[in-house]
Amino acid sequence: MMERRDFFKKAAAVAGATALGTSTVDAGTTHQPISNRKVGDVAFPEKRPLITFSDRPPLLETPREVFTCALTPNDQFFVRWHMPDIPTYIDVDKYSFTIKGLVDNELKITLKDLKEDYEQVEVAAVLQCGGNSRSAFSPTPGGIQWGSGAMGCAMWKGVRLRDILDRAGLKKDAEWLAIQGQEKAAYYETPNFIRELHLDELDDHVIVAYQMNGEDLPYLNGFPVRLVIPGVYSDSWIKMIESITVTDKYQKLFFMDHAYVIPDNECECETPEKKFPKTKPIWKMNVKSIIGYPANGDKLTFKSQAVVRGVAFDGGAGIKEVQISLDGGKTWDKAILDSGKLGRYAYRTFRYSFKPNKLGKLEIMAKAINKLGEAQPLAKDIKWNHGGYKYNGIDVVTVEVV
Ligand SMILES: Nc1nc2c(c(=O)[nH]1)N[C@H]1C(S)=C(S)[C@@H](COP(=O)(O)O)O[C@H]1N2
Numbered sequence: 271m272m273e274r275r276d277f278f279k280k281a282a283a284v285a286g287a288t289a290l291g292t293s294t295v296d297a298g299t300t301h302q303p304i305s306n307r308k309v310g311d312v313a314f315p316e317k318r319p320l321i322t323f324s325d326r327p328p329l330l331e332t333p334r335e336v337f338t339c340a341l342t343p344n345d346q347f348f349v350r351w352h353m354p355d356i357p358t359y360i361d362v363d364k365y366s367f368t369i370k371g372l373v374d375n376e377l378k379i380t381l382k383d384l385k386e387d388y389e390q391v392e393v394a395a396v397l398q399c400g401g402n403s404r405s406a407f408s409p410t411p412g413g414i415q416w417g418s419g420a421m422g423c424a425m426w427k428g429v430r431l432r433d434i435l436d437r438a439g440l441k442k443d444a445e446w447l448a449i450q451g452q453e454k455a456a457y458y459e460t461p462n463f464i465r466e467l468h469l470d471e472l473d474d475h476v477i478v479a480y481q482m483n484g485e486d487l488p489y490l491n492g493f494p495v496r497l498v499i500p501g502v503y504s505d506s507w508i509k510m511i512e513s514i515t516v517t518d519k520y521q522k523l524f525f526m527d528h529a530y531v532i533p534d535n536e537c538e539c540e541t542p543e544k545k546f547p548k549t550k551p552i553w554k555m556n557v558k559s560i561i562g563y564p565a566n567g568d569k570l571t572f573k574s575q576a577v578v579r580g581v582a583f584d585g586g587a588g589i590k591e592v593q594i595s596l597d598g599g600k601t602w603d604k605a606i607l608d609s610g611k612l613g614r615y616a617y618r619t620f621r622y623s624f625k626p627n628k629l630g631k632l633e634i635m636a637k638a639i640n641k642l643g644e645a646q647p648l649a650k651d652i653k654w655n656h657g658g659y660k661y662n663g664i665d666v667v668t669v670e671v672v
């Protein structure tokens with residue numbers, strides 16, 4: 271297996287500089303925004319140019335046109351890290367993660383153990399940041415102004431977390447897992463990136479994954495090993511796992527209590543003027559679709575066949591249908607869905623053919639409905655929250671018919 275270091279050398283050779291090899295940025299800031307969104311002017315290892323919000327930590331968004339295929343290519347898969355300092359070198363032969371705390375046998379699991387000592391499983395699942403599409407909220411909440419590309423779908427391969435915990439043997443008081451990544455906070459006031467999960471929230475689909483779309487995880491997507499929790503927002507999908515600690519108590523760690531939380535009320539909503547006092551962590555994803563083609567500003571030819579294409583998904587109930595409107599939402603027509611063979615946690619791709627019969631601006635809208643009957647709301651009906659989480663308004667692109 272290639273050492274990760276080699277990837278940096280390669281990226282540096284191609285572009286003259288790699289974003290992560292340099293460390294001129296003061297490490298105290300949690301992120302260093304680049305003022306305008308632009309497609310990569312810095313090279314990131316194993317990545318094609320992506321929409322770049324920051325290089326330290328890397329914050330990279332997938333362009334819309336990638337959302338026409340069911341599996342997102344690894345080199346176009348979005349990237350989100352919280353700390354400016356993430357390990358730039360991992361010794362593959364020495365790497366292991368630990369299972370500790372309230373277990374009968376503390377385990378140190380190497381990549382080889384993971385690949386050889388446990389049953390291997392695969393799951394296709396969407397990884398989506400809770401803040402995906404944040405920039406579509408009105409007014410716009412603070413935070414990274416993601417468009418629709420803080421998401422991707424991959425075929426993940428690894429081992430069931432359950433099987434690992436069974437091997438360790440949970441003590442009878444075991445209730446919570448605290449999962450920690452390898453990166454360390456720059457200053458002691460900044461908490462490490464740890465997520466706490468209740469054991470009841472884990473099912474057999476939760477895996478510790480070392481492979482993505484048939485290859486090693488890309489370095490920036492969590493090499494060598496990350497958590498995959500199908501159907502759930504990705505702040506819980508800890509990358510570059512260092513340890514899993516079993517506890518009997520919830521430890522109130524920063525990212526659970528302060529970030530990635532929404533109002534704990536029926537509508538999960540609040541007003542910009544008044545914060546709802548009680549919060550809960552985001553968890554299951556809501557139903558959503560994104561049009562991959564055409565994109566805003568594209569030109570379609572009058573009276574010739576055009577095909578709208580995109581992806582739809584939800585938290586695992588499964589997509590029932592995707593509807594398209596060409597008249598501002600007055601009438602809706604069914605799009606054709608793919609067979610769904612990747613399973614209920616993956617993207618369903620859709621397509622819709624039509625012939626534009628009017629010259630000028632045309633709005634194309636896509637609305638997904640899941641098997642529970644939940645549908646995407648119109649942008650104007652979207653419920654607002656301070657974190658800018660869970661945006662799932664009906665997607666709209668505006669094209670020009672010429
Ligand atoms: N170790 C670690 N894991 C992490 C994070 C992080 O900062 N550190 N960020 C989380 C968040 S909020 C997101 S959106 C996803 C992003 O995963 P990706 O970079 O593979 O797209 O990783 C999650 N896991």
Ligand SMILES: [Mo]
Pocket residue numbers: 350398399400401504505
């Ligand atoms: Mo995220």
